[in-house]
Amino acid sequence: MTDDEMPKGEEDRFMGVPITDAFAQAAAEVLxxxxxxxxxxxxxxEENEEAPCLAEIASIISTPKVGMARGSLYAMLLEIAGMSFDTALDHVKALEHDIVRKPPPVWSTLVMTRAVLESFLFCDYLYDPSISGALRLARCAGLWRKDMDHSANLAKVLGQDDEIAEVDDYVTKALADCGIEARRGASGKITGYIVDGEASNLDFNITERARNRLPEWLPMPYGLLSGVAHGRPWMTDRARIASKGKEGLVGEAATVMTAVMIVMASMDMCLRSLQGYFGYELDAALAELKEYRELMFLRLVDLANASE
Known part of the structure; x- marks a missing residue:
């Protein structure tokens, strides 16, 4: 494809216009x-007295022989889920500044948005109110093992092989103390964990989870974000089309609008999980966020189209 050619259907791309100062300022303020x-x-x-998390804690600490060990694993779960939530918010704050930079961003907004989405999905994966306490612990065990595998790979690169076996032994013993059984594949490699009959893999499929957990009003976004983050031409070529033959790449209002929508959807998803698991009374807040979101979408679309 040459610079002046345009794929079929691209002539009328939604918000396929350059990012203006007014639009960027408004989008950053909305976020x-x-x-x-x-x-x-x-x-x-505040937690509701009938919140699922309280019943799970009571069940964990009362489990014969392994209650204390499982309590420690559950404390880790709370810590890493909370850290993921805070990490997501940190990326949102960075995105608020990136949107208004000069010259306007081309693809960085969507790369940051991918980081926001993944962190919120991680938090949602652990706080999912629809699963049992046993499965929640199995998920935490799997994520812990997966992270230890990544740490081991880093240790090998740094020449710290002696630490690998020590860390592996620690994780193995800690999970055994919890009465958690490892699932193994045909090769004998650990593929997940089982807690009281509930099985989980070492990690979760981000694409699938995004498809199933994000609100219905948002089309499936993860493939689009991955296309940008991985620098795939089928996605990044849009910036050449937007430049209309001029030298360099030009960011579109559509990329910023997509970022805003996905960030809002990710926050909404995580709030609903927190509401369900901790029993928070968030109905009024969620209704207020919905009203604000719908109003701001219309405002941003008008501002973007005003530049045409």
């Missing part, structure tokens, strides 16, 4: 206000 609304709603949330 900031939405994030602050989410943080405020969680800051005043």
């Amino acid at each position: 900031r206000e939405y994030r602050e609304m989410v943080e405020k709603s969680l800051g005043r949330a």
